[in-house]
Amino acid sequence: MAVCIAVIAKENYPLYIRSVPVQNELKFHYTVHTSLDVVEEKISAVGKAMADQRELYLGLLYPTEDYKVYGYVTNSKVKFVIVADSSNTSLRDNEIRSMFRKLHNSFTDVMCNPFYNPGDTIQSKAFDSMVSAMMVQAS
């Protein structure tokens, strides 16, 4: 279960950030922002060699003491970042991948909405509900 999910545009500003424990939101913002560095490093590293075969799922970006940060890049350079609790060790790679896939599908749905301007923050209720389903239940 994720504690924070973020969607970041090509120009590196956030389109959507949601985190569960609302009081510590700032910390997650900072974590996501910093993880962008690692994302960029991974993209640039792979890009030169095989430009077509680049994998979308980037895997574990970096572990901090309490959290693990995972990344995923679409072909239009939109990035998804999931921050998950480290104590929850039952999260396997496949589960994270499926979470990203669901995110990606919902995101494409949002894009398909003719009233949505690319570059705006995401305010779709469907997207919201999908994300809530993935997050840890607030206790």
Add this chain to the structure above:
Amino acid sequence: MAQCVQSVQEFIQDSFVPMVAVLCSEDAEKVTRKNNLNFSELLRPFCRLTSEGHMRDPSNQLQVVKNLRISVNNVVTRPSVPSSGVPGHAHRRLLSEVVLTCQPAEGGVANVITAGDYDLNISATTPWFEAYRESFLQSMPASDHEFLNHYLACLLVVSSSEAVPVEKFLKLSQEQHRIQHSGEYTNPKWFIPNTLKYYVLLHDMSQGDEQRADSVYEDMKQRYGAQGCYLLKVNSRTAAAGADEQIPDPWSQYLHKSSLQSQVQLGPRLSVPSIYLLMYRTSEVDGHDSEEKGSLDNTHPLQLDTPSDTPGSLDALRAVAVETKPPPLTTGVAAATSHGACLTLNDHDRIRLFIQEFTFRGLLPHIEKNIRQLNDQLVSRKGLSRSLFSATKKWFGGGKVPEKSIAELKNTSGLLYPPEAPELQIRKMADLCFLVQLYDLAYSCYHTAKKDFLSDQAMLYAAGALEMAAVSAFLQVGAPRPYPAHYMDTAIQTYRDVSKNMVLAERCALLSAEVLKSQAKYSDAATLLIKMTSEDSDLRSALLLEQAAHCFINMRNPMVRKFAFHMILAGHRFSKAGQKRHALRCYCQAMQVYKGKGWSLAEDHINFTIGRQSFTLRQPENAVTAFRHILTNDSQQTSTQQGAFLREYLYVYKDTYFHDVD
């Protein structure tokens, strides 16, 4: 890490220098006091040797010693810093003073770094970190497991105006012997049982009989040998000499530092009348707590105050505005006094020559002799006992444990070797070699010592040997082996976990980070620095975080956001440590990265903190601008949070623009 003034080699070599003690007689003190200096201070600017020395290593090869520096100190029998791993209160205050007084120049040199789509305007050098590092390394206490800080030689100084100088010399010599061998004093520590004694006859040219001085000197030469004594003539300037001759004053920079270190007072006359022992730290330092309690309490770095806290913080802001700033710490020596007023340029040259003579004729041969002696001891002992020991181990296997190790293995962390133990001899030899730049020999000795210590489970000693082995491997000319970073990591870990000695661990970390930076391994250096940050010392954590941030920005693909994040953490620690201006500077630099990028929560937080800090530092216009930024964005904060922001803004605005009305 930011670029430093010294290169890596210079820095490491300057951190470990041969130490020389000084014992002065009263009259000699009076002579130097005319210049507002004591004897060791007189020598200090000339301690870096400009010419090269030569010495032979045990295999009789000639080695060149370049750019040697020695460190001359008075004999201080009071322990200045407790030798436990925790720095004392006075020590911490000294370090924070050093950092406080070293601020970036207004409008100083700034680099524009372009990384991706970020254009950052930051300075590439951090002089306050270098100042901190220097005073930290200088004030490290001498410990038992390593010999680098121990005194190698002692200068005995007597004035030529004494009635019977020879007798005085004898007395001083006995005094030194007593201090070293009587076992009453744990400080200072001496390297070898027979310390080199060098006799200096100090002659005051402005008063005193030159003929007599020369004849006494001849006598001394007969007695102690031409290599063991020196006639130093000072104070050639007569009082009436023209004031238009500009004599350079190299002492002021050294004295400024040492007056921060010691509230210099001439100690009371002891029962032994011929010796002045300067007290380096008075027990009660009159003065004020330089750690002001800032208006930011212990908050999490990323926390914004909830509305319940803000009335308190507003009061705190008001309190700060009302109280006057504490007066700056007055140093013991006023800056206006001049130093070296009685010395001409000739005298400067003479002092320089004296130090050169002392080092090349006295100190280096002494070291060489000792290295040779220790080497002989080791070779002979190694041959015999090694084979016996390993033979007995082989025959008796795991059943019988040899007697020797039971006696020594009391307790892994508290293991103490007797001073004549062969392992310590190896360590001594390695330290001697290191001090005179024989790095190959030093490395092999450290390596052997490390193996011994590890097999004996003497972890503190092993960590010391590992640390120095890594450094000497790095400094070896020709670099036959790559820098063993894992040695350093093990050493740091041992210091922290087993011996709980944060001071030594910090020294390791500083050395290792510098080396990694010179090899362009910035991410390793950054990880190392971040690991060293801890809760017990705010100033240290702040400085290390800032250096880690600079590492990130200096990488080949600069990690700009990591730089910004660590700058914010560093800024928070700075403000907790009471260094407000540094904190403000850090936050402003981080702001450049976050500005206008759409991460509104983060931006708000930084603006808020900048506003607060500017206000406490009496820069109200900046504070108002910063707060206004928060209010003009489409804030995504909660309503209570927005209310809090508005309140702060109104308070600051009122204070700035309507100050006269109140």
